[in-house]
Amino acid sequence: MPITLFNSIASWLLKKRYHQIELFLKYPEEVQNEVLHQLLAFAEDTEMGRKYDFESIASYETFAERVPIVSYEEVEPMIERSRRGEQNIFWPTTIKWFAKSSGTTNAKSKFIPVSSEALEDCHYKSSKDLLCLYLNNNENSQLFTGKSLRLGGSKELYQDNGTVFGDLSAILIDNMPFWAELSSTPSNKVSLMSEWESKLQAIIRESVQENVTSLAGVPSWMLVLLNNVLEQTGKEHLFQVWANLEVYFHGGVSFNPYKDQYSRLLPRKNFNYYEIYNASEGFFAIQDRNNADDLLLMLDYGIFYEFIPMETYGTSGQVALPLWKVTVNRNYAVVITTNAGLWRYKIGDTVRFTSINPYRIKITGRTKHHINVFGEELIIENAEEALKTICKKTGSEIKDYTVAPIFMEGKEKGAHEWIIEFRKAPEELAYFTEILDNALKSLNSDYEAKRYNNITLKLPKVHIARENLFYDWLKSKDKLGGQHKIPRLSNKRDYIEELLQMNK
Numbered sequence: 001m002p003i004t005l006f007n008s009i010a011s012w013l014l015k016k017r018y019h020q021i022e023l024f025l026k027y028p029e030e031v032q033n034e035v036l037h038q039l040l041a042f043a044e045d046t047e048m049g050r051k052y053d054f055e056s057i058a059s060y061e062t063f064a065e066r067v068p069i070v071s072y073e074e075v076e077p078m079i080e081r082s083r084r085g086e087q088n089i090f091w092p093t094t095i096k097w098f099a100k101s102s103g104t105t106n107a108k109s110k111f112i113p114v115s116s117e118a119l120e121d122c123h124y125k126s127s128k129d130l131l132c133l134y135l136n137n138n139e140n141s142q143l144f145t146g147k148s149l150r151l152g153g154s155k156e157l158y159q160d161n162g163t164v165f166g167d168l169s170a171i172l173i174d175n176m177p178f179w180a181e182l183s184s185t186p187s188n189k190v191s192l193m194s195e196w197e198s199k200l201q202a203i204i205r206e207s208v209q210e211n212v213t214s215l216a217g218v219p220s221w222m223l224v225l226l227n228n229v230l231e232q233t234g235k236e237h238l239f240q241v242w243a244n245l246e247v248y249f250h251g252g253v254s255f256n257p258y259k260d261q262y263s264r265l266l267p268r269k270n271f272n273y274y275e276i277y278n279a280s281e282g283f284f285a286i287q288d289r290n291n292a293d294d295l296l297l298m299l300d301y302g303i304f305y306e307f308i309p310m311e312t313y314g315t316s317g318q319v320a321l322p323l324w325k326v327t328v329n330r331n332y333a334v335v336i337t338t339n340a341g342l343w344r345y346k347i348g349d350t351v352r353f354t355s356i357n358p359y360r361i362k363i364t365g366r367t368k369h370h371i372n373v374f375g376e377e378l379i380i381e382n383a384e385e386a387l388k389t390i391c392k393k394t395g396s397e398i399k400d401y402t403v404a405p406i407f408m409e410g411k412e413k414g415a416h417e418w419i420i421e422f423r424k425a426p427e428e429l430a431y432f433t434e435i436l437d438n439a440l441k442s443l444n445s446d447y448e449a450k451r452y453n454n455i456t457l458k459l460p461k462v463h464i465a466r467e468n469l470f471y472d473w474l475k476s477k478d479k480l481g482g483q484h485k486i487p488r489l490s491n492k493r494d495y496i497e498e499l500l501q502m503n504k
Helices: 003-016 018-026 028-042 047-051 060-066 072-083 116-137 168-175 178-182 196-207 219-233 256-265 380-394 429-443 445-454 469-476 494-502
Strands: 097-101 110-114 147-150 155-157 164-166 212-217 247-250 272-279 282-286 295-297 303-309 331-338 345-356 359-366 397-406 415-424 461-464
Touching (some): 018 028, 072 110, 097 168, 164 168, 212 219, 219 247, 256 380, 282 331, 429 445, 469 494
Parallel strands (some): 147 212, 247 272
Antiparallel strands (some): 282 295, 295 359
16 A cells, blocks of 8 residues: 555544544543443442442442542552452453553552553553544644654563563553554564663664654653664754654653753754653543643543542542542642553542643642652642753753752751753852752742741752763663653652762
C-alpha cells in the first residue's frame, strides 16, 4: 500500500473516534457512572466483589460508603497472591501481566496488575485517542508517512509461575499488534533491551536511518538519546537528521525544565508538543489542543475517578469526591477504580482542575513528593514554575534537581536544600538563590509566610551538582532509562544525603 494512502486511511479511522470522545465531553457524569456500574457488575463474583457485595451496590454513595480507599501497601498481599497464580481475587479475567512501577527510586518495587481489558480498553485505546486528538487538530499532518521513535523500558520474566513483569512501556510493546510495530522504531527486540547504555547505541543505529515523524517518551531520557543522536551524526539540530519530524508526545515528568533545551534541538515554531498522563495503573489524560498546558481527562477507559482535597488528605476528615463534585483551582489527590481490579486505589498523584466543562487538569505533583516539614506545602508545580521563571532571568538551563528540608536544630531555623545539575550554570549562584526564593514566595503563600523575617525558614541552600551526578546516582541503583525518575521533592533527607556524598 502506498505510504500516502496508508496515511489517509489511518487518519480517517482515527478521526472517527472523535465522535465517541464528544459523548463523554457532553455527558461526563453519566459516562463515569456507567463505568462504575460496569466494573461492579463485571467483578461481583470475585473475592473482592463478594466481600463488599458488589451486586447490591446501586449508587456511587453506597460504593463510597462500603468500599475503603486503599494504598498499595494495603492491597499488596492480594497482588502477591495473584502473582503466585491465584485468580479471581480482585478481577474476574486472568491477570498475567504486572507493571513494575518505577515512579519511585525506593528499593521496594510495586507490581501493578494489568488485565487484558486494561491493555485493550485503556492503554491501547488511549494511544489511538492521542493520535485521534492530534490529527483532529492538525489536519495536514503526515504522521503516518514515517515512523514514531519510541523510548520504552526493559522486560523481565517472573520465573516461578510464568507471569510477566516489567516496565509498563515494555508490556505494551510486547503485546502491541504487528501493524503498530511496523510504524515504530526501534524494533521490539531493541526496545526491550535491559541494559540502558547498550540499548541507547542500538536505538541510534536503527533509528537514524528511518523517516521519523514523531517522538514518544519521558523528556529526561529522550533528551539524553537526542543529544547522543546529534553528537554521533555531527548535526546541529534534529531536523537535519529527520526532516519530517512534526510532534513529540511526552509524559512521566514535568516538561517545564526541559522545554528550552528541546526548542534548541527542534528549532521550528510549528513543531508540536503533546503531553500525556499515564502511569502503571492506567492512562488518564491527553492534551487535546495545540499549545495547551492542560490535559483532557479521558472518561471512558474503564477507570472511575475520585478526588481527595489535599487539605484533608490523610486526616480523619478525609473525603473523596466524584468527578462531578470537583472545583477548579484546588489541589486533589487522585483515587481510581480500574478494569484491572484496583478498587478505590490512591495512585499517589495530585492534580488541579483548570476546567470542569470539559474536565481538564494539570498534574501538580505527588502526595509523597512534596515538602511540608514546616507547614510550607511546597509542591512540584511550585518548584517547576519557579525554576522556569528564574532560568529565563539568569540565562541558565537545568538538567536535574532534587530538594530536601534542612531540619531545625536548637536555635537554628530550618531551610530547603537544593542540588541542581545545570546544563548551563548561572553566573552568580547567590543571585540565582535569591530569585529562586522570591519566585517560590510569589507562587506559594504558605512558603512566603514561613520565610517572612526568617520566622521558620532561612534562605534556601543551593548546591551545583557535578556533571552526570544524577545519572551516576540512578546507575548505582540500576535505574537507568525507561520510566525511572529523579525524586524532586522529599520530606526526608535520604536522597539528598546520598547525592551530596557522591558530589564531593
